[in-house]
Amino acid sequence: QPMPNEDGTVHVIFNGEIYNHAELRAELERAGHRFATDHSDTEVLVHGWEQWGVDLPDKLLGMFAFAVWDGPGRTLFLARDPLGQKPLYYALLDDALVFGSTVPAVLACPEVPRHVPAEQLGLYLLLGYVPPAAGTLYRDIKQVEPGCWLRLRHAVLDGRRYFDMPVCDKDPVAKCVMPAPAAQAEDLRGILSTAVSSQMIADTPIACFLSGGLDSAVVAGLMTRASGARLKTFSIGFAESGYSEADAAAQTARHFGTDHHTVELSGTRVARDLDDILAHLDQPTGDG
Numbered sequence: 341q342p343m344p345n346e347d348g349t350v351h352v353i354f355n356g357e358i359y360n361h362a363e364l365r366a367e368l369e370r371a372g373h374r375f376a377t378d379h380s381d382t383e384v385l386v387h388g389w390e391q392w393g394v395d396l397p398d399k400l401l402g403m404f405a406f407a408v409w410d411g412p413g414r415t416l417f418l419a420r421d422p423l424g425q426k427p428l429y430y431a432l433l434d435d436a437l438v439f440g441s442t443v444p445a446v447l448a449c450p451e452v453p454r455h456v457p458a459e460q461l462g463l464y465l466l467l468g469y470v471p472p473a474a475g476t477l478y479r480d481i482k483q484v485e486p487g488c489w490l491r492l493r494h495a496v497l498d499g500r501r502y503f504d505m506p507v508c509d510k511d512p513v514a515k516c517v518m519p520a521p522a523a524q525a526e527d528l529r530g531i532l533s534t535a536v537s538s539q540m541i542a543d544t545p546i547a548c549f550l551s552g553g554l555d556s557a558v559v560a561g562l563m564t565r566a567s568g569a570r571l572k573t574f575s576i577g578f579a580e581s582g583y584s585e586a587d588a589a590a591q592t593a594r595h596f597g598t599d600h601h602t603v604e605l606s607g608t609r610v611a612r613d614l615d616d617i618l619a620h621l622d623q624p625t626g627d628g
Contacts, residue, residue, distance in 0.1 A: 342409075345386045346374055349411045352386040355441050356404035356426045359538040364388060364399060389417065397421075397489055397502050401538070405441060405484070416492040422503035424472060424486030427622060431481045437492050443622040446481050455479045468626025477623050536562040547572040550592055550600070552585025557592045564596045573598040576605050 342351040358364070361381035369375065373387040381402075388396045389408045394417070396408075403425035408417040418439060420428045430439040431452045438449045446452055457479045464470050464477060475482040484490055487503030519527070536559055540546055548560045550573045564571050573593050577586030586602050593600035610617070 341382065343380070343382050343386055345390060346376075350386055350389060351409045351411075352382060352389070352406055354382045354385055354404065354406040356402060356406070356421065357381060357539075358384060358400055358402040358404060359541070360401040394489060394491065394500075407439060414494055417489065418484050418491075419489040419502075420484045420486055422487040422505075424483075428484040429476065429481055429622070430484060430490070432497065437497070443476060443478070443481060444619075447478075453478075453480045464624060464626075470623055532558065533562055533566070537566045540566055545572070547574060548598070549573070550575045550589040550598075552588030552592070556589075560592060560596055560598065564598065571596065571598045573600045575600070575602045577602050579604060579606055 341353045343354075344351050358381040361384045362379075364384050365375065368384065368387045368391055371391055373391065375383055375387070377383050385396070385406055386408065388399060389410065392399060397419045400421075402421060403423075404419070404421045405426035405428035406419055409415075410417070416437065418428060418430065420426065427441055428439065429441070429443055429446050430437060431446050431449070433451055436451070438446050438452055440446045440448075447454065456477050460470060460474065460477050460479065463474055470476055472483045472485045484499075485501070488499060488501045490497065490499040518524070540563065546563075546567075548556065548563050548571055550556045550560055552575065560571065560573055573589075573596075575586050575589035575593075577589075578584040586604075590600060590602065
């Protein structure tokens with residue numbers, strides 16, 4: 341990366357994974373696009389921009405933050421996945437737009453101010469985090485919000501939200517009809533199975549993180565069913581039994597017959613590595 345199109349006029353940089361890239365590649369090839377790689381999801385983005393422009397994010401299933409530079413159109417396009425799994429920050433200066441996957445990357449530009457307003461600090465202390473709509477702790481660094489894109493074209497910045505979480509409105513005028521519980525369960529099973537299997541396509545061995553809770557147990561079960569092979573699972577345990585779910589995770593692993601591994605994390609180890617941990621945090625979090 342950056343990855344170009346055929347004639348080097350359009351480039352993309354990308355963090356994440358596009359789960360439906362094979363289907364999109366086939367559609368783009370039918371439209372006449374020529375690919376230099378045989379399976380790269382990154383290259384799908386650069387040709388997708390040529391084909392669909394600002395409608396590209398609507399076509400994607402995955403977790404992503406990417407930037408497209410369209411040379412002939414003098415256009416920079418930034419987009420973030422619907423749920424904000426991948427971060428994307430930016431700062432708008434007098435004569436430039438600085439962007440990156442982390443706050444430190446944006447701060448690496450010396451022109452970006454480092455001002456932390458009292459209002460942002462108060463918001464963090466109230467909520468334990470800074471919501472994407474409020475930006476970041478830094479006054480001049482914003483987030484591309486989940487499910488949104490930004491476009492800088494000829495020195496004009498615009499954008500829009502391309503994804504909204506569907507909500508069943510409680511207003512009786514909306515006439516929202518919920519299916520029967522059994523039908524909901526069947527729908528959920530199908531959606532989860534599709535989501536898990538689509539994320540198991542990888543160039544490297546895959547594994548499952550088991551926390552000991554219901555969510556990861558469901559994922560491990562679906563992965564076991566989809567893979568047809570013995571699944572590797574990993575858990576984090578703690579010396580303090582009141583905080584550790586390692587036993588519950590091990591029980592789940594035995595149920596599914598996985599190749600299970602537990603790593604015990606101690607307060608001493610966390611204290612030793614605290615500086616490195618903090619260096620990787622874009623912003624403080626009251627839950628981390």
